[in-house]
Amino acid sequence: MSFTVPTTDELDLSNCDREPIHQLGRVQQFGYLVAISMDWIIQHVSANVAEIFGSGPDDLLGVPLADILPQSAIHAIRGKLQLLSPNDGSERIFGADFLGDGRRFDVAVHIATNSIIIELEATTEHALGNGNPGSLIKAMIARIQRAEATDAVFKECVRQLRAVTGFDRVMLYRFADNGSGAVVAEALNRDLEPFFGLNYPATDIPRQARRLYVKNRVRIISNVEAQDVDIVPPTNPHGEPLDLSLSVTRAVSPIHVEYLKNMGVSASFSISIVIDDKLWGLFALHHYLPRHLSMEMRSTMELFGQVISLVIEGRLAKEMRLVEEEARDVHDRVVGRLIATSPTMEELVDFADDFRELIPCDGFAVWAKDVVRTVGHCPFPDQMPGIARFLNRASASRVYATDELSSVYPKAHEFVDRAAGLLAIPISRSPRDYLIFFRKELVETVTWAGRPDDKPVEYGPNGPRLTPRKSFEAWQETVRGRSRPWSNSNLKAAEALRVSILEVLLRFNEEAERQQTLATERQELLIAELNHRVRNILSLMRALVVQSRASAKSVDDFATIIGGRIQALARAHDQITDDKYQAQSLRSIIQTEIEAYVGHKVARVHLNGPPILVEAKTFSTLALVFHEMVTNSAKYGALSDSLGEISVDWRIDENDSCEIRWRESGGPPVQPPSRRGFGTTIIERSIPHDLGGEVSIEYHLAGIRGRFLLPPQSFWLADETNTKTHSPGEEDAALSNEAMQPLTDARLAGKCALIVEDNMIISLDAEQMLLDNGAARVMTAMSVREAKRIVENEALDIALLDVNLGGETSFALAPILKQRGIPFVFVTGYGEKLDLPEEIDREVEAIKKPFATDQLVAALDRALARNSE
The missing domain is CATH 3.40.50.2300 (Response regulator)
Structure with a gap:
């Protein structure tokens, strides 16, 4: 049977991918097959069933299975079916007297869609020698786990398999992401040519064959020269062939048989290595004479494949973990520096050495706000806008990587000598900004087992078809235009870096926004304060003019009085804006405000307390607060008439804080303000906000009472013998x-x-x-x-x-x-x-x-x- 294609124009190396190898309708010569319906009626049999049942297909089809098998066999099959789900593996019985006549058979049972498939093989004596499957696997794995390096594990695996199975050649074949593979370990007879290190194209193992290797983990071809046995009938009443995906005796594609014959191989056996439900690799066993392994041995080797898959997965995971831990340490160090400096996107190029240590590359570029900054081997600046536009077509929030940029971006051929591979980390959405890592072209010589494209066309009764290549002599190909591939650890490091940089930039932007908001609030407060003070000063100037007129005896006297009061007001203003910014006496701060704003009423204000000097940064806040207290008293409180008085007392309390008590008495009755003005806000909030102190204002009918608490760090006690205002120290x-x-x-x-x-x-x-x-x-x-x-x-x-x-x-x-x-x-x-x-x-x-x-x-x-x- 040959696989045909309609026309010569359609012939290519992927034609084998279309062959329905799971529906070939034949079993190998050593096997016998019976397919029954779910109600145990025989649907299909292999053409050779008369050898074991004594009756041919015509006598068995449509007959209940119970008519040809003893009850003990039916019971055994039912027991195995309890463990199965449709299209999910097979169960085996070894060395059973299945027909009740003393002959021993190995039996495999599985469910394929709407059929139960039973396969039989004559039991081979002493299939496992003197051991048992568990002991054999335990001994093999124990020797393998002594190997420390992963490569040593591979070598010990093939050595153990060859010793146990007796095949001439055992290879470990590892698949690449593109489906091609390479021989990474080999054990063979001395007379054979080694295949170690050779590469095989993806077309040598078609896609549907790789899928079957995942579903059915072991595969035996006992003799490529043996004639396969047809399944009768080839299709069911609906015209559908029997699905043999999980069959243990399924015949092999004639294309694959021809491939083996071209290699000189007479028998083969394969064991799948499946990691994360993907075909990671394959143990390929070749023998140059016919060789058959019993079903029990094949099942034992299937168990070996499952265990060794876990061993290899663990070794690879350990290697990956070590690489990732090292990358994480570098990542933490880089991010720590980023957080310490909070760079802008344009300044990220200053961290090029750190980024290149995290993700090894030959060149690094930062594309930010349509401007590029580069370090190392990169495309020229005038080529970067095109690369940025190409990257803009990719996902906005995912790392993009390729080791052959020219295959997806044709203009990359212009700079392939400088940058063949690219990894880009997006660090913003609008505009699109990127960190871009470049790797130079890595000219590589790949040794293939024969030319991958050397598949001749033959013409048969069904038209032209591709045949397997006939030569497997080492053939070297020079690969250009590619860089060293980006590993999974590189991609994980890039993704972690993307997230961290976005967090750093977000933090930077939030801090900048916070500072801008704070600056705006301070500016608004300053404008409001300036407006408030200017209006107060203008009102005060008018009041000074009006009130000073009554006590003046002449124009010159009037000028002297008003001039003095204006000078006092100027001194108070100077205290707030003094550019010397030196420490001031608490007494002088309060005294200056009083003298400036109440003039002849200063005698009605009584100040009492120890000589305290306040910090320069504290002074302006206190001057502003007491300015408001004095002006409010002059307008509405004790100093607004001719009888009221004010007592201002301060002391050092038990917590080393300075407590200032403001008490008004003898003035007009006090009512709480009907609305909250800006002056009230300054009184109540300036000291807590600016100094970390406390303020409380009580509106008693007899007069206002205020309490102001200054924290210890905002003042100190001056020398009792010298109360002169000066800068301490x-x-x-x-x-x-x-x-x-x-x-x-x-x-x-x-x-x-x-x-x-x-x-x-x-x-x-x-x-x-x-x-x-x-x-x-x-x-x-x-x-x-x-x-x-x-x-x-x-x-x-x-x-x-x-x-x-x-x-x-x-x-x-x-x-x-x-x-x-x-x-x-x-x-x-x-x-x-x-x-x-x-x-x-x-x-x-x-x-x-x-x-x-x-x-x-x-x-x-x-x-x-x-x-x-």
């Missing part, structure tokens, strides 16, 4: 600076310094400070790149690094300076604590802007001193 700082001035001059004298600062005015100011304090030479840089050039070409003694250089930070300079032994100090405007990356020494000092000369010189001196230790 000012004298100590001066003395300290004076004490170490000779040492400072000695350390900076003659030194060469580098200032990295993107603001020219600040840079010039710092330069002059260093020159004034003994530095011999000062160089400046506005970017990391410019600074690196100076460090590499100049002899430096000290460096001053502004953290924020606009579009980048100066953190990248730290390891370079440390390697060269150059001490450095950071300058920052970020606030109290600078969050340094982990790789920077914790002892590195950072000073805040704006800095004074003594602060700068002292910090540099300490850095030089540490470096000389």
Whole structure:
């Protein structure tokens, strides 16, 4: 029987894929087949059944099975059927007196659609020698598991199989993703030519044959020269052939028989290796004389195949796990750096070395906002827009990879020498941005077992057909246009990186949005505060003019009075906006607001408490709060008439906090405000929000009572004998600076310094400070790149690094300076604590802007001193 195709034009290497090899309608010569219906009526038999039943097909078809088999055999078959589902494997009985006449048979039973198929073979004596299936498999697996490397496992497998089965050649054939395969292990007689390392095209094992290898895990061909036995009748009453997919005696395609004959093989046996329900590989056993294995031995080898599939799967999973663990460590390190720096998409190219360590490649590119930045071997920039448009056609949220870009993107032929393979990670949806990894062309020589396309056409009674190739001599092919393939671990690492980068970018965008929202809120608050204060000041100016007129005796007197009050108001305003930003006395803050806004009524305000100095950052908040308290009292409270008084008392409580009590009395009756104005909001929320303190306001009929609690870090207690307002630590700082001035001059004298600062005015100011304090030479840089050039070409003694250089930070300079032994100090405007990356020494000092000369010189001196230790 030959497989035919309609015309010569349709002939190609995939024609074998169309052959219905599971419906050939024949069994091999050593087997006998009986197919019965679900009500146990004989539907089909093999033409040779008379050899065992004494009756031919004509006498058996349509007869109940119970008429030809004893009740014990019927009972045994029913027992096995209880364990089966349709189209789901077969059950076996070994060495049974199946016909009750003393002859021993091996029997296989399975269900195929609407038929029960019973296959018989004469039992071979001593099929397993002196052992049993379990003991044999246990011994084989024990020897195999002693092998440590996966390749050693493969070699031991074929060695064990050859020893047990006695076949001339045993090969382990591993499939590639495209269906082709290679011999990865081999055990053979010395006289045979080795096939180890040879590749076989996918067409050597058609697709439907690979599917059958998954369903039916073992396959025997005892003698390629033997005549197969027909199944009678070939079809059922509906014209359908019998499905022999799970048959253990099924005949073989004549095309495959011809293939084996061309190889000189007389008998073969195969054992499938199935991993994750896919045909991973195949043990192919060849013998150059006819050879038959009993059903019991074949079943034992089927069990071996199932066990060894688990062993190989475990070894491969272990190797994959080790690779993935290593990749995970690199991934965590890379993501840690990303989180520490929060780069924009355009800045991701700065992490090229880290990404290339995670996913090995020859070139790396970042395509962001229609601009490309590349590192290593990549297509030229003018070729990247076309690649980006090609990638845009792929899924927006999936990693795309190919080791032969030119096969799906023809224009890639133009740069195949620079980039043959591509892996792209999408990092945004609109616009489409990508991280792209490129691999160069890998010119490879593949050794095939004969030319894959060497299949001659023959003409038979049914027209032309492709025949198996006749030559299996090693034939080499040079493969071009491909790169090293991207492994599953590469793809998993890429997917993990995609998710992590999206999280980092999302975090960066959320932080940027939060900062923008916060800045907008601060701006709105500032505008509202400015509007509020300007209106109050204008109203106050008008009131000052009106109220001052009554007490003035002359125009000059009037000018003096109103001028003094306006000056007091100006002093209060100066306190809030003082650019010296020094600590202030709590008493003076309250006193200034009172003098500015209530004038001659100042005697009705009583201040009592210890000499407390408040931090500069605390001062403006308190000035604003007490400004509102005073103005409210002057408008509606105790100072709005001629009798009311105010007592302001403060103390240090048991928690080291400063408690301020505001009490009004003797004024008009107080009513809670009917609406909540901006001034009330400032009073109640400024101290809790800005300082972390507490505020409570009570509206009693006799007068307003307020309680303000300042946390310990916002103030300190001044010397009882000296209540003069000054900056705490000012004298100590001066003395300290004076004490170490000779040492400072000695350390900076003659030194060469580098200032990295993107603001020219600040840079010039710092330069002059260093020159004034003994530095011999000062160089400046506005970017990391410019600074690196100076460090590499100049002899430096000290460096001053502004953290924020606009579009980048100066953190990248730290390891370079440390390697060269150059001490450095950071300058920052970020606030109290600078969050340094982990790789920077914790002892590195950072000073805040704006800095004074003594602060700068002292910090540099300490850095030089540490470096000389």
